[in-house]
Amino acid sequence: MPITIKPRTKSTELSKLETLARRLPARHPSAPRINDDLAQTRAGYHGEQSIEYYLHTAPASAHLLHDLRLKGPHNYFQLDLLIITASTLHIIEIKNIAGTIHYDPRTGQATRTLAGQTERIRNPLHQIKRQHAALSHWLSARAHPQLPIHTTVIFTNPDTILDTNCPAEFHQSEQLPELFQHYDPDTVPHTELSRDLAQSHKPLNRNLLEKYKIDRHALTRGVYCAHCESRLMQRQRYLWRCPSCAHTSRTAHHTALNEYALLFGNTITNKQAREFLNIRSRTTARTLLRSMRLVHNGKQSNRVYYLK
Known part of the structure; x- marks a missing residue:
């Protein structure tokens, strides 16, 4: 071989x-x-x-x-x-x-x-x-x-x-x-x-939103269900729950944030995470980002997280 x-x-x-x-x-x-x-x-x-x-x-x-x-x-x-x-x-x-x-x-x-x-x-x-x-x-x-x-x-x-x-x-x-x-x-x-x-070797890594002239606000926000794939999950207490198949997950936001990194780059703030994951609570967003043990810098409202 x-x-x-x-x-x-x-x-x-x-x-x-x-x-x-x-x-x-x-x-x-x-x-x-x-x-x-x-x-x-x-x-x-x-x-x-x-x-x-x-x-x-x-x-x-x-x-x-x-x-x-x-x-x-x-x-x-x-x-x-x-x-x-x-x-x-x-x-x-x-x-x-x-x-x-x-x-x-x-x-x-x-x-x-x-x-x-x-x-x-x-x-x-x-x-x-x-x-x-x-x-x-x-x-x-x-x-x-x-x-x-x-x-x-x-x-x-x-x-x-x-x-x-x-x-x-x-x-x-x-x-x-x-x-x-x-x-x-x-x-x-x-x-x-x-x-x-x-x-x-230099891998191709271009901004597709610029290539196709797409405004970031045109994209669907939220966390997709891994079982239904096309359905968005809802945040309930400490879990993500799919309203269609009732599938639950504690880590479904990992995939969503990986998608964020592909589209927008590997840095994210609390505000950007809330917008993309479609959640309102600043505390919830902070908890989710901290749970991923991401490298970060800055304090409080100015904190920037680095997605892997």
């Missing part, structure tokens, strides 16, 4: 989109766009998860780095998967797209046909060429050896069909073991390079 240097994890961007989609009313003008972006981001994440079985067939000496985001000469670039051996680097771009993929070598245009409808898609071949150039520049700028860089686009959806005009770089998941046969199984990769790449 290959060595995973940087594991695949659920991205902050996906967690933010899920939170925003749940707390934004369906009638909001930005809701359709957010739901589309969420569906695409989830599909990409599930596509990346689906190739895990085939990655086990890579040589045991290979190093794997998932979801790598690096600073390029002008902006950041992201690699779904980078495989490192002693003699080569292999960029794997993962696409979870159903339907028949067509490619016109004359125009460089890629399209997808599904349910009788044909639409243009971003050309993955252009994407991996840009990734190749960006990674080559990154290696040179940090004085790493200029190993040969190979690029492959893997289509993970079982309903994908690649037409005969698709480039040689286009493959389906089950073809990964064939690609791995070209690796040298007995040599050790450049450990220093793998470590530098992992340490240089």
